[in-house]
Amino acid sequence: MQPAAHDRGDGSARPAPHASPARRPPIVSAGIILLVMAVVLVVIPRPDSVGPEGWRLLAIFVGTTLALLLRPLPEGAAVLVALTVVIATKTLPPGQALSGYSNSTVWLVLCAFFIARCLIQTGLARRIALNIVRLIGQSSLGLGYALAFSDALLAFIIPSTTARSAGVLLPIARSMAEVYRSQPGPTSGLLGAFLLLTLYQSDIIVTASFLTGQASNPLGAELAGKMAGVPVDFARWLWAALLPGLVSLFLVPWVVFRLARPGIVRTPAAAALARQEIAAMGPRSSAENITLAVFVGVCGLWMTSRFHSLDTTTAALLGVAALLVSGIFTWRDALEERAAWDVFIWYGGVFAMAGGLNDLGVTTAFAGWVSQWFSGWQWFGALLLISIVYFYAHYGFASITAHMVSMFPPFLAVLLALGTPPGVAVFLLLFLTNLDAGLTHYGTLPAPIIFGAGYVSQNLWWKIGFLVSLMNLTIWLGVGMVWWKLIGLW
Amino acid sequence: MQPAAHDRGDGSARPAPHASPARRPPIVSAGIILLVMAVVLVVIPRPDSVGPEGWRLLAIFVGTTLALLLRPLPEGAAVLVALTVVIATKTLPPGQALSGYSNSTVWLVLCAFFIARCLIQTGLARRIALNIVRLIGQSSLGLGYALAFSDALLAFIIPSTTARSAGVLLPIARSMAEVYRSQPGPTSGLLGAFLLLTLYQSDIIVTASFLTGQASNPLGAELAGKMAGVPVDFARWLWAALLPGLVSLFLVPWVVFRLARPGIVRTPAAAALARQEIAAMGPRSSAENITLAVFVGVCGLWMTSRFHSLDTTTAALLGVAALLVSGIFTWRDALEERAAWDVFIWYGGVFAMAGGLNDLGVTTAFAGWVSQWFSGWQWFGALLLISIVYFYAHYGFASITAHMVSMFPPFLAVLLALGTPPGVAVFLLLFLTNLDAGLTHYGTLPAPIIFGAGYVSQNLWWKIGFLVSLMNLTIWLGVGMVWWKLIGLW
Numbered sequence: 001m002q003p004a005a006h007d008r009g010d011g012s013a014r015p016a017p018h019a020s021p022a023r024r025p026p027i028v029s030a031g032i033i034l035l036v037m038a039v040v041l042v043v044i045p046r047p048d049s050v051g052p053e054g055w056r057l058l059a060i061f062v063g064t065t066l067a068l069l070l071r072p073l074p075e076g077a078a079v080l081v082a083l084t085v086v087i088a089t090k091t092l093p094p095g096q097a098l099s100g101y102s103n104s105t106v107w108l109v110l111c112a113f114f115i116a117r118c119l120i121q122t123g124l125a126r127r128i129a130l131n132i133v134r135l136i137g138q139s140s141l142g143l144g145y146a147l148a149f150s151d152a153l154l155a156f157i158i159p160s161t162t163a164r165s166a167g168v169l170l171p172i173a174r175s176m177a178e179v180y181r182s183q184p185g186p187t188s189g190l191l192g193a194f195l196l197l198t199l200y201q202s203d204i205i206v207t208a209s210f211l212t213g214q215a216s217n218p219l220g221a222e223l224a225g226k227m228a229g230v231p232v233d234f235a236r237w238l239w240a241a242l243l244p245g246l247v248s249l250f251l252v253p254w255v256v257f258r259l260a261r262p263g264i265v266r267t268p269a270a271a272a273l274a275r276q277e278i279a280a281m282g283p284r285s286s287a288e289n290i291t292l293a294v295f296v297g298v299c300g301l302w303m304t305s306r307f308h309s310l311d312t313t314t315a316a317l318l319g320v321a322a323l324l325v326s327g328i329f330t331w332r333d334a335l336e337e338r339a340a341w342d343v344f345i346w347y348g349g350v351f352a353m354a355g356g357l358n359d360l361g362v363t364t365a366f367a368g369w370v371s372q373w374f375s376g377w378q379w380f381g382a383l384l385l386i387s388i389v390y391f392y393a394h395y396g397f398a399s400i401t402a403h404m405v406s407m408f409p410p411f412l413a414v415l416l417a418l419g420t421p422p423g424v425a426v427f428l429l430l431f432l433t434n435l436d437a438g439l440t441h442y443g444t445l446p447a448p449i450i451f452g453a454g455y456v457s458q459n460l461w462w463k464i465g466f467l468v469s470l471m472n473l474t475i476w477l478g479v480g481m482v483w484w485k486l487i488g489l490w
Numbered sequence: 491m492q493p494a495a496h497d498r499g500d501g502s503a504r505p506a507p508h509a510s511p512a513r514r515p516p517i518v519s520a521g522i523i524l525l526v527m528a529v530v531l532v533v534i535p536r537p538d539s540v541g542p543e544g545w546r547l548l549a550i551f552v553g554t555t556l557a558l559l560l561r562p563l564p565e566g567a568a569v570l571v572a573l574t575v576v577i578a579t580k581t582l583p584p585g586q587a588l589s590g591y592s593n594s595t596v597w598l599v600l601c602a603f604f605i606a607r608c609l610i611q612t613g614l615a616r617r618i619a620l621n622i623v624r625l626i627g628q629s630s631l632g633l634g635y636a637l638a639f640s641d642a643l644l645a646f647i648i649p650s651t652t653a654r655s656a657g658v659l660l661p662i663a664r665s666m667a668e669v670y671r672s673q674p675g676p677t678s679g680l681l682g683a684f685l686l687l688t689l690y691q692s693d694i695i696v697t698a699s700f701l702t703g704q705a706s707n708p709l710g711a712e713l714a715g716k717m718a719g720v721p722v723d724f725a726r727w728l729w730a731a732l733l734p735g736l737v738s739l740f741l742v743p744w745v746v747f748r749l750a751r752p753g754i755v756r757t758p759a760a761a762a763l764a765r766q767e768i769a770a771m772g773p774r775s776s777a778e779n780i781t782l783a784v785f786v787g788v789c790g791l792w793m794t795s796r797f798h799s800l801d802t803t804t805a806a807l808l809g810v811a812a813l814l815v816s817g818i819f820t821w822r823d824a825l826e827e828r829a830a831w832d833v834f835i836w837y838g839g840v841f842a843m844a845g846g847l848n849d850l851g852v853t854t855a856f857a858g859w860v861s862q863w864f865s866g867w868q869w870f871g872a873l874l875l876i877s878i879v880y881f882y883a884h885y886g887f888a889s890i891t892a893h894m895v896s897m898f899p900p901f902l903a904v905l906l907a908l909g910t911p912p913g914v915a916v917f918l919l920l921f922l923t924n925l926d927a928g929l930t931h932y933g934t935l936p937a938p939i940i941f942g943a944g945y946v947s948q949n950l951w952w953k954i955g956f957l958v959s960l961m962n963l964t965i966w967l968g969v970g971m972v973w974w975k976l977i978g979l980w
Contacts, residue, residue, distance in 0.1 A: 073814060073815070073821065074820075074821040074822075076821050076824065076825070077814045077820075077821040077824070080807075080810065080811065080814065081811045081814055081815060083807070084804075084807040084808055084810070084811040085811075087803075087804050087807060088800065088804050088807070088808055090799075094594045094597075094801070094803060094804065095592060095593075095594070098591075098592035098593070098594065098597060099592045100592070101588075101591040101592045102585060102588035102589045102590070102591045102592040103585075103588070104584045104585070104588065107584075107588060309580075310578065311584070313577075313584060314574075314577050314578050314584065317570075317573070317574040317577060317578070318574055318578055320570065320574070321570065321571045321574040321575075324563060324567045324570065324571055325563070325571060330564075330567075331563065331564035331566050331567040331832075332564075334566065334567070335566070335828040335831055335832055336828070338825040338826070341825055341831055342821075342825055
């Protein structure tokens with residue numbers, strides 16, 4: 001596998017071109033995809049427990065996953081073509097092939113994109129971040145924490161890493177660096193390199209810690225419920241991530257500070273700039289106030305889901321309805337939020353296909369086959385090895401989504417077959433799927449954008465990525481396991 | 491009921507403002523809607539056969555229909571808010587409330603919009619129309635027929651009256667009028683008024699004659715299958731409409747010619763202009779050729795649906811997949827086709843609610859209540875009276891969709907309860923829902939656009955609308971009934 005895709009699902013911005021590996025001509029990619037599909041169909045023997053429809057679906061699904069990686073077509077188009085093949089070959093009945101589009105998780109993502117648009121459009125997201133910078137941005141380390149905490153706060157409802165880190169926070173981080181005349185090139189080490197590395201590495205922690213961290217997290221959550229019977233909603237996700245997430249989030253800026261120490265340590269001018277920009281924004285508009293009320297209200301409903309009967313999607317729909325009725329969010333805004341429709345289409349299709357693979361016994365058959373190799377192992381040993389393989393496989397991915405789609409279901413099935421407690425298997429894999437994106441400058445869509453700002457050399461980016469990955473694995477497999485024991489996941 | 495809405499579902503263009511009745515302030519509309527909903531919930535006694543969920547759904551549905559008429563919010567937003575209320579009040583479970591979005595009819599509409607965009611974008615639709623003008627446009631009556639036949643040909647796959655008549659054909663008709671110096675004002679009667687009236691009135695016939703005539707036709711077809719057990723696909727629809735549709739389509743230009751006789755009768759320069767414009771377009775591009783192949787292929791599959799197992803939606807998906815893979819239609823085009831997403835959202839929501847009303851026994855209860863009044867009537871007498879009421883009620887509608895959504899299911903249920911043969915009840919109502927849009931200059935979205943060109947006075951428009959309505963009712967209730975007897979619908 002080779003990185004050639006970008007995580008369109010993580011947000012709306014286009015990738016910065018120069019960090020992107022060269023594109024293969026689409027015809028070559030298409031040829032590779034068809035060849036691999038033919039191999040699955042013709043060469044690999046179909047196990048007895050899987051019917052011909054299941055095997056055909058596997059071939060189509062493998063083709064789709066490859067298409068997400070090689071991108072002969074954009075994700076949405078590839079998934080639509082795949083669904084057409086699924087329906088036309090009668091692999092799944094149309095109702096089942098299209099079932100993702102009436103799934104409430106898919107709708108949750110659509111709604112979160114809509115609410116996020118209001119946070120960004122009204123300036124509320126920027127105002128929140130600037131206020132945090134104003135409060136704790138007197139030192140460069142403080143600035144790093146300000147970026148990390150702002151990202152975490154926004155991740156309560158903005159399900160796009162790109163919108164949060166590249167859209168809202170990157171411009172703030174850059175303007176802070178420029179106040180201290182730290183620019184790409186010789187002066188990058190003064191402040192900019194540290195800020196951008198901290199922004200990206202803490203964004204990765206945040207992405208892992210929230211159901212709404214990025215667009216394919218709810219997909220993973222839904223599959224987890226289906227495959228392992230582990231219910232995962234917003235509050236449960238955040239609870240499971242709480243301790244390891246906080247530890248990581250507190251350590252990351254400090255570790256990056258040690259490893260890529262900025263030349264400038266005191267940054268009072270940055271906090272002053274934030275104060276000045278807030279003043280320039282004027283008092284909060286009524287649109288901002290209403291958006292803030294919706295933001296707080298929806299997150300409140302999510303956090304308290306066990307005390308009332310409104311599920312995650314219903315709460316999000318209520319938020320969107322409030323924004324539509326108040327006129328803050330117009331229907332025209334909704335129709336122009338192309339990233340939302342894009343995610344809606346590919347995500348609903350992938351969702352239905354992954355569910356179909358599970359229903360048709362393919363995932364179970366794969367798990368049975370792999371788990372033979374581990375016979376005699378304790379589940380914990382297998383878990384460690386599998387986690388490491390799963391994590392570092394992301395050197396070959398340019399998209400969290402592609403990783404989630406292709407590797408999460410089979411690896412989850414394997415862990416379950418080896419006797420891993422379902423709660424541990426589900427949450428660990430969900431978290432790792434996101435954390436591994438910190439390795440490279442193409443690991444998820446904002447990576448090439450932030451890298452593309454030019455403050456950080458590839459060497460430094462990869463070195464920090466690798467060292468932080470060791471820290472994250474230690475924290476999430478160490479502190480995480482203890483925490484999950486305490487909260488009763490195993 | 492008062493016309494205040496525009497048929498966004500019928501196409502992508504914005505309505506011409508000056509033909510639109512004054513908008514009420516949204517808050518007044520919202521007040522009216524809430525009041526009527528309260529009346530349904532509190533004042534009207536709930537029949538024993540309907541449970542509280544059913545009655546609540548009725549109140550929400552009545553509110554939604556009023557919202558489609560009064561438009562305090564655009565259709566899509568109104569339907570999304572309605573769905574939120576349905577889900578949050580636990581009137582329907584989320585899966586059922588969102589079920590429209592995995593319905594293949596809803597997907598058929600989405601696909602048809604995508605294919606239509608290619609026909610228009612590549613210039614193929616225009617080329618087809620110009621060629622027909624070139625062939626039979628030597629006289630003004632011939633020009634009228636050219637417009638009518640072009641519209642019919644495009645309706646095989648363009649499910650938007652606006653795109654066909656206002657988008658593709660109106661500019662052609664206007665340029666033909668201008669060749670003969672017929673412009674809005676004193677010279678409009680020379681040619682322009684006749685051409686535009688013919689264009690609109692024949693578009694209405696075409697809209698009624700094809701499942702793909704406009705966006706809510708497939709909705710009606712699906713409801714017909716659900717409520718009356720009458721399967722309606724593309725080929726069956728066209729077959730049932732064939733004889734009355736052809737008779738109407740042949741008579742309309744001639745009748746309009748008699749009633750609004752153009753000053754200019756011979757139009758060789760129009761045909762010459764068409765030839766010249768075709769020459770200016772150059773030879774067919776490969777994009778046009780591929781689109782043409784997809785157009786012919788998909789329509790071929792639709793027409794022959796009883797000889798193979800690919801249903802209407804599958805055929806349309808294959809067409810879209812072919813256009814995506816060939817690169818004629820990019821994913822960016824798809825995401826920018828806002829009208830398609832708009833229709834997808836409101837249509838899927840309305841679909842689920844209308845289906846829910848039927849499942850919860852509300853439609854049947856209404857039908858039982860109305861049919862008491864007709865006790866002792868023969869079904870044919872009741873059918874005549876009900877058809878006339880149903881038809882002329884459109885003086886109060888500015889949207890075929892609003893009419894279809896609010897009146898088609900209950901009137902169908904009444905006709906069935908009175909013993910009308912299901913096939914007759916279904917097709918007659920489906921056809922009338924479209925034909926009645928010819929009455930006014932706001933009957934469906936292209937009406938205000940074509941009227942807004944300024945060639946036709948409101949007096950003349952309404953006079954022609956009324957006279958053609960008499961002709962259409964005679965043809966579809968007379969020739970239609972005979973034809974439906976012949977093809978075994980009763």
